[in-house]
Amino acid sequence: MNNTEASQPSKRLQKRYKAEKRFKRYCITALLLAISFLVVFFFSLISKGASAFRQAEILTEIAFHEQSRQMPLAAVNEDLRHLVSRGWLRKVPMMLKENPKLMDTVQTYWVVADAEVDQYLKGKPNKLRPRQKKVIERLKDEGRVKLNFNVYFFLNGDSKMPEIAGIKSALVGTIYVLFLTLIFCFPVGVMTAVYLEEFAPDNRFTQAIEVNINNLAAIPSILYGLLGLAIFINTFHVPRSSALAGGLTLGLMTLPVIIISTRTAIRAVPDSIREAALGVGASRWQMVLHHVLPLSFPGILTGTIIGLAQAMGETAPLLIVGMMAFIPDVPGSLTQAATVLPAQIYTWSSSSLRPFEARTAAAILVLLVVLLLMNALAVFLRQKFQRKW
Amino acid sequence: MTASIKMKTRDLDFYYGDFLALKKISISFVANQVTALIGPSGCGKSTYIRCLNRMNDLIPGVKVEGEIALDECDIYSQEMEVIELRRRVGMVFQKPNPFPKSIYENVAYAPRIHGLARKGSEMDELVEGSLQKAGLWDEVGYRLTHPATSLSGGQQQRLCIARALAMEPEVLLMDEPASALDPIATQKIEELIHELKNRLTIIIVTHNMQQAARVSDSTAFFYMGELVEIDGTDKIFTRPEKKQTEEYITGRFG
Known part of the structure; x- marks a missing residue:
């Protein structure tokens, strides 16, 4: 902005510039504050956790x-x-x-x-x-x-003796649970979203469903634990504490996230593409399968991975279905008792033995690294699919 | 040329909910001729053209009354599958809307889903032939694997025409196909319409009076959901019967 030509820059204008600069400073301060929190968080975790890797x-x-x-x-x-x-x-x-x-x-x-x-x-x-x-x-x-x-940290399960306590059983449990969550809620979520967006008539009933799905995404996660307890464990007699119970419960929780992100991705596909497909005689199903889904796939994938990452860090619902347990052995099947990383972190953090402090921080670091990798994967896949057409 | 009727509507009423958008429209489209539909915005000409391949079915709450026939066969009858109807009556939209896939895939898509050509050389030939008919082969023949979205607007629109031609339609509906294009691209589309006339029946909606005069054999004037007048293009543009038509084409309203 060059004001030199204006012989008498009005006071009002000066005031506006000042306000603008002030606002910019506030924003930068907020950003710096956020960054400093992050730095302190990571510094504290790494300084505490690093020693557990030796x-x-x-x-x-x-x-x-x-x-x-x-x-x-x-x-x-x-x-x-x-x-x-x-x-x-x-x-x-x-x-x-x-x-x-x-x-x-x-x-x-x-x-x-x-x-x-x-x-x-x-x-x-x-x-x-x-x-x-x-x-x-x-x-x-x-x-x-x-x-x-410290290879034992990765090769051992939990133990009461801190020197041989490791995260392997929790890590394997997390993989089982996430795998089950994915195969349960990805197909169900995507198909629900496709039906609601592309096939369902717009009436009171579908509107009610829509409102309820949006509400479900905002429900406290511990209620999903109760739901899982009532449905899967009490009604269907899925073994308590098992990866199956945990995976299905987290699946319930992730379902609305996947439905909502899939619907958003589908809605972002322009109608002109749908008209083009129908105009050359594609059936509705072909239109969805050949055009709408491939185009919305990057969005669906991102939503799914973010939903899974959320499920991975979830502890409360698993508490209810009994996954907050001392599990020294790697679960051999989906129905055996298992635990997950956040639960392991919680168990260790409440231990009175001092050596567990470093292990807690180290387990948090592992969890963070896995989450970062998942998010990086989401970004990578999105980029890759976006270029390919 | 014997004037055989390829497609016709009789007493076609069309409702959006309670609103009567088209009133008793009866038009016969002569085979291998170009019919232009003109009229001010909102007069129902786009609605009308979209009735002919049942694209309006997708909008909830619409109702069609009267008869629409392709080769004397009612398009709402049991014998006419809507998918087959849309193969026989191709459509080109106002805004070029190629699939965000390769140029080849765009043209090959319809023949593949309708099973018109086998994968391989047969399909390659069909794609080449369609692009040639659309006058696009020389420009894109060497880069069929490129994304269709990398083409210019005019090329995209001709690709959309090639895509429609690949399913060997008998009628081609064009909904203001040149309205989003520059004059040179428009000219190319118009030349294309002249050439395509030999192969199929063309129904074109246009806002551009000169375009209607240049490309069409007969012209229909729509106003407020009614068909005011239909006649040979020469006659409509020189000696229209109705006063409304004359006022519209001379630019006094619309």
């Missing part, structure tokens, strides 16, 4: 003999007995069962250290006695203790 391990000899088969603790030297993870030692009888040749031999392993040792090495509060600390310092000098990448 795990203390001790190089030690494991003696396989009859006594250690019966009482695994006997497999290690006495001075290390309370420094290595009891959880790890539980594997000793299993290792013997799998490989009987190990009997009466001594093998050297990197053994997961006890959570207190882990805390000590990471410089966090711990309950180690001075004598134990000395042992650790000695091991350190010998290079027999170090922080390795």
Whole structure:
């Protein structure tokens, strides 16, 4: 804006410019505030969670003999007995069962250290006695203790012992639940939307359905949990706590989201395309299948992935159908008891054991990464399909 | 040329809900001729042309009374499937509306769903032939896989004509096909209409009086949902019978 030509810029105009600048400043401040929240959030999560991705391990000899088969603790030297993870030692009888040749031999392993040792090495509060600390310092000098990448966090299920607690069972449970949610609500949602948009007559009945679908999308999610409990568990006797119950319940919750986003995507297809298709003698069904659906597919896909991402972070309805449980083993089928990532995060966050703090933050990071990947996938697919015609 | 009647309506009444949009329209369309429908906006000419391939059926609350016949066969009768009707009576819309697919796919779509040609060389020939008939082959023949939406407006409209021609229709309805185009593209469409006349019967709605005079053999003047006058184009534009017609074509109202 160049005002120099105006010999006497009116006061009013100046005031307007000032107001404009002020408004712009407010907007920038709001944006900076939002960004700073985000930065603080991520910084706090990463600084807390990062340490959980490394795990203390001790190089030690494991003696396989009859006594250690019966009482695994006997497999290690006495001075290390309370420094290595009891959880790890539980594997000793299993290792013997799998490989009987190990009997009466001594093998050297990197053994997961006890959570207190882990805390000590990471410089966090711990309950180690001075004598134990000395042992650790000695091991350190010998290079027999170090922080390795924590594979157990991804390979183990939940445990009461923090050093061997992992997210695998929750991750697998989440995959099962999301898979079920998708195959339940994608076809049902898309077909409902297609019928309402392209075939249904516009009368009181369909209008009532429309209003109700919009309302359903705004219902507190815990009510879907109650609905799932009443329908799937009480009426159809789907096993409680199972991925099936959780998936169907979340499917109910995601259904309105998918219907609404599909209807929006279908409505965005111009009528001229419908006329063109009908004008060359396509039936209504062909018009929908050949033209309307392919054109609205990117929108449908985006809506679906966003709906699934929402379902993935959902905890309340799963609480009601019993998925907020201690699940140490990976569920073997859709009807076995399972848990999901947000539920796992909740369980850990309420634990009184300090080492779980870092694991909670790490699990949140994993959840966030998966969500970001899903959203990136939505963007990628949308771009790809939009170019292809 | 023997004047055989390809399509006709008799006492056609058309309602949008309670509103009577067309009143007792009776027109006979002579085969291999171009009939232009003219009249001021809202006079019902577009509504009328959309009755001829039952495009109005899609609008809720409409009612058609009277007779519409293609080759003496009522288009609402049991023997006439609406899908088959729309194959035999093709339509070109006011705004070019190619499918957002490749040029080839646009032309091949109708023959495929109607089973008019087998996939492969037979379809390739049909696509080429249709594009040639629409005068578009030289411009797009070398880039059939390009998206149809990358063409210019005039080319898109001719592609829409090619798309309609690919299903080998007997009648072609054109609803102001050149109203969204520049004069050169319009001229090309008009030349095309002249050539196509040999193959099929054309019914064209137009706002442009000169266009009606240039392309049509007979002209029908619509006003307020009524057919005021229909006659040879020469006669309508030189010695119209009705005063309303004369006033409209000389630009005194409308």
